[in-house]
Amino acid sequence: MQRQVLLPLLTLTLFTTFMITAQRRGKDRDKKKEPVPVEVKAPKLIVGIVVDQMRYDYLTRFWNHYGEGGFKRLINEGFTCKNHHFNYAPTSTGPGHASVYTGTTPAVHGIIGNDWYDKETDTEVYVASDDSFESVGTTSNAGKMSPHRMLTTTITDQNRLHTQMRGKTIAVALKDRGAVLPGGHTANAAYWFEGTESGNWITSTYYMDALPQWVVDFNASDAVESYKKPWETLKPITEYQESGTDQNIYEGRFRGEATTTFPHDLPSHWGKNGGTSILRATAYGNSITTDFALAVLENEDLGRDNITDFFTVSYSSTDYVGHMFGVNSVEVQDTYLRLDLDLAKLLTTLDGKVGVGNYTVFLTADHGAIHVPAFLVDQKIPAGYLDLGALKTKFNEFLKYKYGTTDIVKTISNYQVFLDRNVIDNLDMELDAVQEEIALEILNYDDMDKVFTGFQLWRNNYTQSTGIPYLIQQGWHQKRSGDVVFVQRPGFIAYPKTGSTHGSPMIYDTHVPLLFYGNGIKKGETFERTEIPDIAPTIASMLGIAFPNGTTGEPIAEVLE
Structure with a gap:
């Protein structure tokens, strides 16, 4: 009886020992296998787009008017973060652009405003001003700028470092700070719009001693002067049902205008509003930015080899238009419909110059904006002015x-x-x-x-x-x-009683779009909260490069393939 019990147990023990030994040997063999190299095809070009003063609901409010090639292309073929926020205040242009590209907040990168009181010098300072450098392309002081007040690196800096400075960075915006900060400390070039009578694109000796010939030629062309024309609505104004009435008491006016209504006769008010500077507060300012951005793609060979380049484009006119006319204006709606066409033109050019699937785009904003408080009060919503x-x-x-x-x-x-x-x-x-x-x-x-x-x-x-x-x-x-x-208090601002503004920690200033599109990006969406400092580490993770050195954000894993 004992033998009948022991024999099966012995057989089972031997079999188990054999299987364990075999498994261990198999694992040992697996350990000795050479790792299979995985080829990572990095995008040839990263295009970072910041739309100044873009609330998230501008995507949904104007959706039915957008074409298929701009915002809808980015959303339908890319990844949308629908609950995306600034995680700090003040929500303004300088801190916004710095935070997008550094992956951190003013508590770390040090850009605490567009202007601020500097304790060391006992003076008010501007975020990008730097008397150590001279203007290039103008005799004015408008080019005496650099990123020296930004205390950390940017994703654009990290790409330059990772590629031994072979990856290029070019930054473009109407506003100097919208180009200087995204370009980081190591940009090959940053260009901004001087406005005034010249209408020129300029830069600083921080980047170069003279403008490239193609920029000189662009400035000498009629590219900017071609927009010296009335600003009329893109579509019949009766179709702009997503906005308030065209004539109202909540909007500002250009100097010399008698009403707030379309069309805005820009040539008639040209001299009273600083010449080409008037274009900043129209939809045409974004088109001027796009024209110059396309010239960059034509002349700077971005994305033409296998070393990743960076191109940063900030659309500033949306902010100027919002400040003058307000969130609920027909002017804001028309500006976004025209911006949609500009985005489509930019994407089509990238398809041709860099190649479909060879570039990656992210689009976000530097802050949102509040409805005009006077309008809110008339709708019986608590609001007011400090x-x-x-x-x-x-x-x-x-x-x-x-x-x-x-x-x-x-x-x-x-x-x-x-x-x-x-x-x-x-x-x-x-x-x-x-x-x-x-x-x-x-x-x-x-209040x-x-x-x-x-x-x-x-x-x-x-x-x-x-x-x-x-x-x-x-x-x-x-x-x-x-x-x-x-x-x-929520709904209260220190501002004139016409037009919109921003800067607060309230959700109308923090909730902005975040869209990813192209190489390395999944198709989809998330309602999980994401924050502005998450953008830079997400791009860094996709590229396999070091995070900016002050990063506090986290990569958004759902975005990446």
């Missing part, structure tokens, strides 16, 4: 009463109070106590929603779930930002 003059008067009275002097405050800039540390020391006061006293005072003012002190932002670690505190902290730089940050 009286910063009255606020300052009341604040100065508080300072005199509390501290005996207003000298305790250096300045108020970008909704931030900058204190004079020397005065505080001389008065033998504690900095954190002064910050808190001032914060409590400002919080009592009408203020939240106030934060520098010590709060220094000591706490806010997460995305906390909402506005998280956004304020991500936009606050320890060395550059102010001592007290204040946030107005």
